[in-house]
Each structure stands twice: as C-alpha cells, then as structure tokens.
Amino acid sequence: MLSEVIRMARVSSDGSRLIRQVDPRGVRFPEFSGSGFHVLLGGTCWLITPDRDPVPLRPGDIVLTSAGAPHGLATTPRPLAELPEMEMGGFPPEPGPCEFEFLCGAYQLQHGPVPQYLRALPDLIVVSPDYDRYPEMRALIELLKVEASRARPGRGATVRSLLDLILVKILRLWHDQDTGLPATDDPGIAAALRRIHEHPQHPWNVAGLSEIAGLPRTAFTRRFTAQVGQPQMSYLTGWRLGRGARLLRETDAPLAAIARQIGYSTEFAFSGAFRRHYGVAPGRFRRTAGQVAAVVE
Structure with a gap:
C-alpha cells in the first residue's frame, strides 16, 4: 500500500527547501492541497496546531502533515494565528544566527484530492527516529538537505526521488510506533x-x-x-x-x-x-x- 501512496503522490508537483528560522516568533504554514513533512535539524521549537496542545520538538524529530493541515513552528507556545505566514517559494536559507533550522519536503496537488490512504491518517504526525537504528534515514535527510540548498542539474528528479524515499520511511516508522495507520493486513x-x-x-x-x-x-x-x-x-x-x-x-x-x-x-x-x-x-x-x-x- 505504501508503494501505491508514493505513485499517487507523484501526480503532484514536489519540492524541498532548507529554512533557517530567524524570526523569533516562528512561522505558520496555511492549509494546502497535498502532503509534506518537516525535519528539525537544529535548535528546538514547538509544533503549533489550531486546536491541540503544542508539542515540543528536538533535533531529528519529523512532522508529517498527511493532508495539508494548517500548522506552525514556534520558539515558544503561542496561538497559531499569531505566527507570521511562511512566504512560499524557492528562497535560499537566511544567513547568520537562527532560532532553529528545518528541512521541508512537500507534494502539492494542483488538481484532485490527496490519496485516501493519507487522508485517513491523523492531520499531523510526529515521529522521533532512532538514527542509530536507521542510519539510512539520516543519510537520506543529509542528501535532501544538500539538494535543497543549491540549484544543480537534475535537482528536480533527485529531490523527487528523495522525497519518495523519506515519505516511505516516515510512514514505516509511524506504522511501527502507532496502530492508527489504516489496516491492510487482512x-x-x-x-x-x-x-x-x-x-x-x-x-x-x-x-x-x-x-x-x-x-x-x-x-x-x-x-x-x-x-x-x-x-x-x-x-x-x-x-x-x-x-x-x-x-x-x-x-x-x-x-x-x-x-x-x-x-x-x-x-x-x-x-x-x-x-x-x-x-x-x-x-x-x-x-x-x-x-x-x-x-x-
């Protein structure tokens, strides 16, 4: 089933971006048609949602937004509406000191619904991989960070493949950690x-x-x-x-x-x-x- 999710997600446009959060307030991501994830690379922050308690995040934690739900990342707990909205686009990372640093990957649909399998998941999922147990996850994230940080020939195809691999790893980790994933073992x-x-x-x-x-x-x-x-x-x-x-x-x-x-x-x-x-x-x-x-x- 995970293979089919990836094939369906490939219908969308995809991209990745490295973000160094300079604004101490944090950043807000509006609702969008698609799926995506954030990997916290450095510093600490809180995952902010419209109607749930803030969740503390540490380096290495991954947030999956399965169907484009609105959310934010902030240095301290605060209402989502108080966070400045993320300016979308392929901007380079901000230079100088930052509050926290994270890597984004997203599949954005221009037409049609998010695959049913992803819509059946919770809106936002947090996983904390054991990188010693899953060293390939660390390697994939490092590769995506490099590709997201600079424009090079073939970047589109490379980013797309890395997003696919990381999404599969995230869903596997969630499956191992939680039974809320739609059952398909019948x-x-x-x-x-x-x-x-x-x-x-x-x-x-x-x-x-x-x-x-x-x-x-x-x-x-x-x-x-x-x-x-x-x-x-x-x-x-x-x-x-x-x-x-x-x-x-x-x-x-x-x-x-x-x-x-x-x-x-x-x-x-x-x-x-x-x-x-x-x-x-x-x-x-x-x-x-x-x-x-x-x-x-």
Whole structure:
C-alpha cells in the first residue's frame, strides 16, 4: 500500500527547501492541497496546531502533515494565528544566527484530492527516529538537505526521488510506533487490492472482488470500507484515475491508449471521469504537469 501512496503522490508537483528560522516568533504554514513533512535539524521549537496542545520538538524529530493541515513552528507556545505566514517559494536559507533550522519536503496537488490512504491518517504526525537504528534515514535527510540548498542539474528528479524515499520511511516508522495507520493486513482485502492495482483495466465488480477475497459480498464490502476508508468501487475509480494521471504526466501516450490501460472503453468516458475527479480535463492536466516539471528543473 505504501508503494501505491508514493505513485499517487507523484501526480503532484514536489519540492524541498532548507529554512533557517530567524524570526523569533516562528512561522505558520496555511492549509494546502497535498502532503509534506518537516525535519528539525537544529535548535528546538514547538509544533503549533489550531486546536491541540503544542508539542515540543528536538533535533531529528519529523512532522508529517498527511493532508495539508494548517500548522506552525514556534520558539515558544503561542496561538497559531499569531505566527507570521511562511512566504512560499524557492528562497535560499537566511544567513547568520537562527532560532532553529528545518528541512521541508512537500507534494502539492494542483488538481484532485490527496490519496485516501493519507487522508485517513491523523492531520499531523510526529515521529522521533532512532538514527542509530536507521542510519539510512539520516543519510537520506543529509542528501535532501544538500539538494535543497543549491540549484544543480537534475535537482528536480533527485529531490523527487528523495522525497519518495523519506515519505516511505516516515510512514514505516509511524506504522511501527502507532496502530492508527489504516489496516491492510487482512489477507482477503490485500488480495483484492493487489488485483485492482495490477489489473486496473479489468471490468471489476463487487462480486468478482469478493470472490477473490474469499468473502461474502456484504462482509467484503464492510471490511474493505472499514480498512481502506472507502467502498471498493470508489477505490477502484480513484486508483484508475490516479494511474491515468501518472501516465499523463510521465508519458506521451494518447488519451485513448491511456483510457484502455486503466479500464475505460473510450477516451470520452475517461475524460469525463477524469474531469469529475480532478476538476480539469486530461489534456490541460498534462500541459500543466509539463509546465511544473520545467519550472522545477
């Protein structure tokens, strides 16, 4: 399931930035459509949310905003509204002394919803990795810090890959630390998900998927919805269109060919479903994705 989350997140634009917080008040991140994380590199601060108690953060702590919830980082506990809003963009780190230093990574969606798997998580998650136990996590963060600090050829592709790897590591750590991650270890549900992921072009229905799961239709529907967060056919539609969005972004395949690959009989049917899901026509989505990639590079 984590692999599918990464594939769906790749539909968005992505980026990273090293921030040296000079303003002693801190900084506020408004709500956005997407997912992201902060890694505290130096100093100490507090995670501020609209309706929960502040959480102290120390170097090495990671904050995951699973679905773009508003939050802030501050030197002392204070209301979120009092923090100055972060100025978005690829600005270089501030020189000189700072209150604290952190690394940001984000997937920002221009169209469509955040993947259901991430929306099912708590709005904000804090993990404190044991870097001696997971030295690869430290290495990935150091590599991302280097790439985020300077513009070099291939930076866009490198940052994208590092973000993918770090997000997987964060979700694994959270899975190890907390049972709140959506369950996917039911063998019947896992079997149905695998078939959907591997063969989205197949004309699936509830009866066929419940047979693969080895469950009566009613029990299968109940368990699938409880564990995945939505009914089978809604998940199937989202997965098909998510794969379609990736093919639009990553290939030059004609719309008719993409439609067939993901289970739509005609280009017209695919275009209508895509527009309903993402709020934009496939052709425009493809052009926008190309423009974003060019800017990132």
